[in-house]
Structures are given as C-alpha cells and as structure tokens.
Amino acid sequence: MPKISKILLLAVSVVLVVTVFLGVNSSGVSAATEPQDGAYRQINVYSEVLRHIQTDYVEEPNINAVTNGALRGLLESLDADSSYLTADDYKAYKADKGGKAQVGINVSKRFGYATVVSVTPGSPADKSNLSDGDIIEAINGRDTRDISLAMIQLLLEGQPGTELTLSVVRPRKSAPDKIIMTRVSPALPPVTETMYENASILYMKPGIVDHDHVQQIEIKLKGMSKAGNKKILLDLRDVAAGDMPEATRLANFFLKDGTIAILEGQKVEKQTFTAEASKSINTTAPVVVLVNRGTAGPAELVAAALLDNKRADLVGEKTFGEGAQQKTFELPDGAALILSIAKYESPSGKKIQDDGVTPGVLVASNNDEAAVAEDDTTTASENKPPLQKPSVTVDEQLTKALDLLKNKAA
Incomplete structure (x- = not known):
C-alpha cells in the first residue's frame, strides 16, 4: 500500500471515531457547536502527527497496530469504562x-x-x-x-x-x-448476618448488590423488630458488582423521601431517582455503612445516597469511583466503541465515577498496615508462593463502626 494511502487510512480512522463521539449520524451534521468546531480543528493536528509517524519514525510502522493503539488511547482517555474493540475483539465480545x-x-x-x-x-x-x-x-x-x-x-x-x-x-x-x-464456577454466598451488642446491632454484608441479595436484606430488615435489633451496620467493603436499579431499591429501604441518585449525560435526559415512602422499611434506626477502596458501582450509589441524606454515617476509606452507563456503537469495519454516555451523581451532585464517595470517618484498612510491614526489597520468584497476609485479629474499621453505633440512641 502506498504511503499516502496508509496516512489516509490512519486519518480516516481517527475522523471516524471523533465523528461517532460527537454524535454525527447518517442524517447529516447539525449546526456546529463551539466544542465540535474545536474537535474538528484537532483533526488537522492528528493528520500532521500521523504524517510524521509515517514518514519520519525510525522504521516503517505497523499501520494497524498504530491505528488500534491510537483509537484505544482515545477512548481510554475519557474513562476506564470506555473501550475501543477491534473487529476481532468485538466478534469475540458478542x-x-x-x-x-x-x-x-x-x-x-x-x-x-x-x-x-x-x-x-x-x-x-x-x-x-x-x-x-x-x-x-x-x-x-x-x-x-x-x-x-x-x-x-x-x-x-x-x-x-x-x-x-x-x-x-x-x-x-x-x-x-x-x-x-x-478458574472455578462463581458461587455467590448469601448475605452475611451477625448480631452485636446483645443482638441490638444487626450486621449485614452482601457480596453483590443484585436482586437476590437485596431481597435477602429486605427480609432481614423486616424481621428486625422480632429479633430485637435496634441499630444497623451495613458492610459494603469490597462490594463492586451488581446493578444500579437494585442499588436504588436498597437505598430506598432506609429512606422515606429525598433524592437517591441522579443520572445525566450529554444526550441522556436527566433522571432523578427519588425515594418512595411505600418502598421504605426502616427509616429511623441508626445506621453505619462500612466502605473501602473496593466499594464500587452500585454499592457506592447506596453509600452516597445514605450519606448525603444524612441517614447514615460512613466509616472506612474513599471508594473506588465507578458509576457510568455505557452504550455500544458498531463501526462500519466491524469494530466497535463502548462509550460512557451518562454518569450517576450523588444527591449532592457529585459524579460517583469522578469523585468516589469519601466517608466522614476515615479509617485505614488492615491491608495498608500489612503492606507497610512487607520488606520493600523482597521479590517473589516464579517458583515461590505469594506472600501470606499476616493474620489480623482486629478489624479497625469494624471496631470504629461498632463504637459509633454504641453511642447512638436507638
């Protein structure tokens, strides 16, 4: 293939992605906005960069690899969830x-x-x-x-x-x-339930925020008065899977009114998810929620809703930051884009994807303490088993959460 054709191939590929990203469709281009004008002007810069790569790089580049890398980088510069899939990748994905x-x-x-x-x-x-x-x-x-x-x-x-x-x-x-x-077939354990302080505190930990586990929490909350529980400790540490509708339902169990979350995007109409009194279960018992860096997505939505509505105290570490809605755009060559088109916001308006959720009571995890104890110069050989985590007898985050609940009036 002649060099000029290769350059054009790269330029067309970049133009194609930028076009899809800006929302241009087969019906034509709408009146250009200032951001769009700026993006289209950048195409001249991309073309110039590609020309230098093609003509001045130390050796003739692999055009396909350069193009794929450029497109992948373009998408990942937006956020972690946006992806470019080559035709082969997209075929496997589907x-x-x-x-x-x-x-x-x-x-x-x-x-x-x-x-x-x-x-x-x-x-x-x-x-x-x-x-x-x-x-x-x-x-x-x-x-x-x-x-x-x-x-x-x-x-x-x-x-x-x-x-x-x-x-x-x-x-x-x-x-x-x-x-x-x-690899093993995934097994999702039921919601963990423990009683503290003579059964006055109900501790619950779901491994995932899905329909089954939220249903289990609903049953446990409805049975609180019979069991004598007066306070609630919800452990969302390392909970990163599930779906947002179930997270909204879970948050609603503790709220009789108020905003739970907001979803909005450039072309996605703003949606406000509001608590309904008919779907609430316990809106008065003191609540503490445990979170850490492994708390992500649906669990973050729950934590943010309870924090911003002043319904619960949060204890632990700043959460991971995951909360976007994706859409797949198929491209003419068989490749595809997975693009974040909207982001969830907390009731106070913070984008969960960008900011995560910061608890009011910060307590470092035991993993951090174990990491500090490791020898910085230690290396693992391929024949050596991974270092064992030191046995931890005290969960400082859990202890702090229980102390907070003990001091709250039921």
Whole structure:
C-alpha cells in the first residue's frame, strides 16, 4: 500500500471515531457547536502527527497496530469504562454468553493497566492473596496496557478447571509476582448476618448488590423488630458488582423521601431517582455503612445516597469511583466503541465515577498496615508462593463502626 494511502487510512480512522463521539449520524451534521468546531480543528493536528509517524519514525510502522493503539488511547482517555474493540475483539465480545468460570476478581483500569477493584472472599484470587489496588500487568502473557477493559474482563473468564496466569504488581514490591490460578464456577454466598451488642446491632454484608441479595436484606430488615435489633451496620467493603436499579431499591429501604441518585449525560435526559415512602422499611434506626477502596458501582450509589441524606454515617476509606452507563456503537469495519454516555451523581451532585464517595470517618484498612510491614526489597520468584497476609485479629474499621453505633440512641 502506498504511503499516502496508509496516512489516509490512519486519518480516516481517527475522523471516524471523533465523528461517532460527537454524535454525527447518517442524517447529516447539525449546526456546529463551539466544542465540535474545536474537535474538528484537532483533526488537522492528528493528520500532521500521523504524517510524521509515517514518514519520519525510525522504521516503517505497523499501520494497524498504530491505528488500534491510537483509537484505544482515545477512548481510554475519557474513562476506564470506555473501550475501543477491534473487529476481532468485538466478534469475540458478542459471542461471549457469560456464565463462565472466574477467579473472583472485579477489575477496572487505572494508570493504563488492569487494576483489582475487589476480591470475592474464598475465591482463587482471595486464596492467592490478591487485594484491591493490585495492578495486573499481564494476563496469560498479554500486556493489559494493550487490551481494552471489555477484553480484559473476557480474558479473565474461561471454562471451569482451566488455568489463568497473572503477572501482578503489588504495592511496595519492586518486581511483579507470577500467580497461577484455576478458574472455578462463581458461587455467590448469601448475605452475611451477625448480631452485636446483645443482638441490638444487626450486621449485614452482601457480596453483590443484585436482586437476590437485596431481597435477602429486605427480609432481614423486616424481621428486625422480632429479633430485637435496634441499630444497623451495613458492610459494603469490597462490594463492586451488581446493578444500579437494585442499588436504588436498597437505598430506598432506609429512606422515606429525598433524592437517591441522579443520572445525566450529554444526550441522556436527566433522571432523578427519588425515594418512595411505600418502598421504605426502616427509616429511623441508626445506621453505619462500612466502605473501602473496593466499594464500587452500585454499592457506592447506596453509600452516597445514605450519606448525603444524612441517614447514615460512613466509616472506612474513599471508594473506588465507578458509576457510568455505557452504550455500544458498531463501526462500519466491524469494530466497535463502548462509550460512557451518562454518569450517576450523588444527591449532592457529585459524579460517583469522578469523585468516589469519601466517608466522614476515615479509617485505614488492615491491608495498608500489612503492606507497610512487607520488606520493600523482597521479590517473589516464579517458583515461590505469594506472600501470606499476616493474620489480623482486629478489624479497625469494624471496631470504629461498632463504637459509633454504641453511642447512638436507638
């Protein structure tokens, strides 16, 4: 292919993505706004950069690789959930029916790499001592910098019994650990329930904010008076999966009125989710919610709603920051964009995706203390098992939450 044709191919690819991003469709371009004019002017800059890459780079570049990398970077510069999928990736993405075996980690992208958001208790990842904040440098030898989040999630899945090899960069470690895990069929435990202070405090921890687990919480809340419970401790630490409608329903259990969340985007009409008194269960019992860096998505929506409505005290760490609605746009060449088109906001107007949720009572996690205790110069060989986490006898975040509840009048 002549050089001028290759340059045009790159330019057309970038123009195509920018066009889709700006909402231009086959019916024609509407009156240009100032932001659109600025974006179109940038196309001249892109073309000039591409020309220099093609003509002046040390060797003739791989046009497909350069184009794919540019488009992937363009989407990921927006947020972690926006992705560019090549035609081959999108074909595999569409063919995936879900329900495959996993190793028990929720991931996102931070600093260009796949990052562990939370770990399912008792899962292969938990047994390998993975924890939130660990960076996954490679999956089965593939650098996660070169893979979109959608494909990273796909690569983590597989048939039960198959092996998954991760290269993991841990805090305060100079070299990555090679970790081999066996995929297992996902098992979601029921909501954990514990009684504290002579059964006056009902502690609940859902592993996921989905219909079944929210239903379990509903039953437990309705049975509080019979059990003698007067106060509630909701543990949302490392809860990163579920769906937003169920999160709204869960928050409504504790609120008789007020705003739960807001959803809004450039082309998505503003939606305000409001608590309904008929759907509330317990709007008077003192509530404390535990959160940490592994609290993400639906769990963040619940925490933000209860915090902003002054319905609960939050204890722990600032949450991860995940709360956007995506839409898939198919491209003419078989590729696709997964684009965030709207973001959830807390009642006070903060975008959860951008700001996360900061508790009023900050308490560091035990994982942080364990990491400080590790020898910074220690490296793990491929034949060496992962370092074991020190046994922790005191959960400082839980202790603080219980102390707060003890001092609240029922």
